[in-house]
Amino acid sequence: MKANWWKKLHSFGMDMQTTEEIIRTNRKLIFTVVAVTCGFMILAVLAAFFVSVKSPERVMVPDVVGKELTSALQEMQVKELYPKILLRYSKSPEEKGTILEQSPAGGSIVKAGRRINLTVSQGVVLDRVEDYIGMNIDEVRIRLQTLFASSSVPMIKLPDFPIYKKDAAEAGTILEQMPAANTSLSSPITLQLVVSSGPGREEVPIPNIKGLSLNDTLLQMSRNKIIFDFTAQIPEEGQEAGTVVSQKWPANKQTLPAYSRVEAVIALPDAPYKNLIYGLIDENLPPYPTALNVELRAEPQQGSPYVIIVFKHTGNRLTVPYAVPRNTRLILSVSGNEIKRFTAD
Known part of the structure; x- marks a missing residue:
């Protein structure tokens, strides 16, 4: 069969033996040419593809800080930019x-x-004044601090x-306010x-703090409506640092009017003790018509x-014992207003 094909090709003037010999001799060159081609x-196909797929155009980011949101969105649309909206409270209702703010900045x-x-x-x-009548002033103070915590x-x-003023309502209850509720805030x-x-x-009953440790004494101060006026003395033999060593007791009385004053003596060392600095804050405050948070x-x-x-506390003389690590900063405040700041050293 093969001989017949060779004869037919030879009859057309094709020397297949010579051609086969040329291919066998130069096959590496032929394969190289085919591979390069x-x-x-x-x-060429890749170049045509990337030319047809146009890369995104580079544009300048418009500066829209201070502009209305609608105008800002229009400017972004013209530049083929896509905004991501973040909401935040500000300090002026006009804003x-x-x-x-924007990121990236204008001009990028x-x-x-x-x-x-x-x-x-x-x-x-808030864009309007709320109605605080009937609420406790301390509750309102905490609410406002929470609302405006992130506002300068x-x-x-x-x-x-x-x-x-004296009233049948519990002490600290707001009776009147000005501006009135629902007044607009500008x-x-x-x-x-x-x-x-x-x-x-x-x-109120008089708590007995004699012999109490410093922490227990502070706990009694926070729980009772009695004001203790402390004086300090160096601990004597057998007295633990921070212990109340004496308390004056009104004769034949178990109760006193709320926020009456009781004198007490507390043992406080004048040198660091067990890695703690002991001390007694003694401040003179203005008199308050009602007890305020200290x-x-x-x-x-x-x-x-x-x-x-x-x-x-109702003001005038204020004493508070403390024991803290060295170089601790102490901040004393009344109704959220800082009164004293110092470092225990």
């Missing part, structure tokens, strides 16, 4: 709906189709010393308040800040 074809060069973060004001936390300028502040205000000082003199807070060099004590 295929490579060029593949490169509601405007751009507070980015590819079209890039996502741009836009922080938009949703106004102030709170829209509503409470007065340091509101007006107090700028920060300080509320004017009339607060109940209580219906009259309340009788807080002593500690900020140690190592570890988290913590509250040593929170208790009620």
Whole structure:
């Protein structure tokens, strides 16, 4: 069969033996030429593909800070940029709906189709004065501190010393407020308040703190409506540091009017004891018409800040014993207002 095919091809003038010999001799060269040709074809196809797929155009990010959200979105659309909206409260009601921040910043060069973060004001936390009548002033103070915790300028502040008057309502209850509820807020205000000082003199039991440790003494101070005026002495033999060694007791009395004063003596060493610095805060405050919250807070060099004590006080002489690690910062405040700050060393 093969001989017949060779004869037929030879009759057409083709010398297949010579051709076969040429292919056998130069097959490496032929394969190389074929491979290079295929490579060029593949490169040509890839080049045509990437030319047909156009890379995103580079554009300049518009500066939209301070502009209305609608205008900002239109400018982003023109540049083929996609905004990601983030909401945040601001300190002015006039800023509601405007751009507070953007990222990347205006003027940056980015590819079209890039996502741009836009922080938009949703106004102030409160745009109207709430109705605080009937609420306790300490509860209102905590509420406002929580609402404006992230704001540099709170829209509503409470007065340091509101007006107090006797009333059947529990002491600390807000009786009147100015501005009235539902008044629009256009700028920060300080509320004017009339607060109940209580219906009259309340009788409370006198706690016995003699022999108590410092921590137990602080606990009694926070739980009872008796004000202790402490004096300090160096611990004598058999007396533990921080222990109350004596307490004056009114003759034949088990109760006193609320926030009456009782004198006590506490043993406090004048040198570090068990790696603690002992001391006695002794401050003169203005008189308050009703008992206000007093807080002593500690900020140690190592570890988290913590509250040593929170208790009620009517002003004038204030004494608070403490024991903290060396170089701890102590902050004394009344109704959220800092009164004293010092380092225990």
